[in-house]
Amino acid sequence: MPDDNGRLNPDSTLRPSAAVAIGHANPPNARRTGVGARSSRLADSRRLAARAAALANAQLDNLTDLQALLSDQPGLRATVTTADVHRQRLVRQHLRKVFDDVAAGQEQQVVQRLNTLLARYRVRPTITGTSPADWHISLAAPGTPSSVAYLAATVWGLAVWLCQRGIDRLGVCAEPHCHTVFLDHDSNRRRRFCSERCATRAHVRAHRARQRATRS
Ligand SMILES: [Zn+2]
Numbered sequence: 001m002p003d004d005n006g007r008l009n010p011d012s013t014l015r016p017s018a019a020v021a022i023g024h025a026n027p028p029n030a031r032r033t034g035v036g037a038r039s040s041r042l043a044d045s046r047r048l049a050a051r052a053a054a055l056a057n058a059q060l061d062n063l064t065d066l067q068a069l070l071s072d073q074p075g076l077r078a079t080v081t082t083a084d085v086h087r088q089r090l091v092r093q094h095l096r097k098v099f100d101d102v103a104a105g106q107e108q109q110v111v112q113r114l115n116t117l118l119a120r121y122r123v124r125p126t127i128t129g130t131s132p133a134d135w136h137i138s139l140a141a142p143g144t145p146s147s148v149a150y151l152a153a154t155v156w157g158l159a160v161w162l163c164q165r166g167i168d169r170l171g172v173c174a175e176p177h178c179h180t181v182f183l184d185h186d187s188n189r190r191r192r193f194c195s196e197r198c199a200t201r202a203h204v205r206a207h208r209a210r211q212r213a214t215r216s
Contacts (some may be wrong), residue, residue: 009110011151025042025043036049041126044157045156045157045161045164046157046161046183047157048153048154048156048157048158048160048161049157049158049160049161049183049184050157050201051115051153051154051157051182052095052154052155052157052158052161053095053099053158053182054069055069055088055091055092055095055154055181056092056095056096056098056099056181057180057181058088058092060085060088060089060092061208063080063081063082063085064083065085066078066080066084066088067087067205068087070150073150075146076146076147076150079147084147087147087148088151091117091121091151091154091155092126092128094113094116094117095117095155095158095181096181097109097113098110098114098170099170099171099181100115100172101113102170102171102172103172104166105169106118107167110162110167114155114158114159114162117155117159118155120151120157121148121151121154121155121156122152123139123140123152123156124140124141124144125137125151126138126140126141126142126154128142128210138151139152139156140152154204158170161183165195166189167187168182168184168189169189170183170184171182171184171191171192171194173192173193173194173195173198174192174193174198174200174202175193175194175198175202178194178198179192180194180195181194182194
């Protein structure tokens with residue numbers, strides 16, 4: 001499956017020896033340059049960070065919810081169990097707190113939480129592949145359960161995003177009662193809402209408040 005930049009997404013096929021992989025060195029039909037490889041790594045951390053935000057927002061009441069979250073990971077989705085629901089729920093809780101701490105300006109807390117998660121779900125980068133055309137970085141050591149490798153890559157992706165893009169790229173929707181988290185891709189770094197829907201709602205409410213103030 002192509003990623004959001006149209007490149008092949010190495011982990012979409014869930015290679016048996018490496019459930020989570022990044023940075024395909026030589027995608028088909030493209031000779032990768034150094035610059036290209038760097039942009040690929042950025043694209044991958046963006047995708048993995050987006051996965052972290054999706055997990056933070058996910059409903060995880062049961063196994064069906066987890067399988068829905070893993071809709072783009074057919075191999076992993078087929079093998080997850082109730083134990084994985086509990087594990088993912090725990091990580092979701094920590095990831096939510098990361099975003100909440102960002103919103104509260106608790107920068108040191110953000111770093112501590114992510115470091116705790118990184119220590120719990122360690123990545124162990126390894127070059128794998130059967131030929132130079134297939135070489136890629138796997139974030140998990142061979143033998144790591146796919147569900148654990150998935151979480152390790154997810155946490156790593158958010159940590160990389162934070163360090164590469166900055167803390168103001170993590171957001172919590174400003175619309176009351178929404179509380180959806182998001183990654184801010186806007187060039188002006190001023191995104192406040194998770195969606196157009198929430199932004200419209202807030203603008204309508206502000207407009208009505210101004211009208212009431214004008215009338216009174
Ligand atoms: Zn919202």
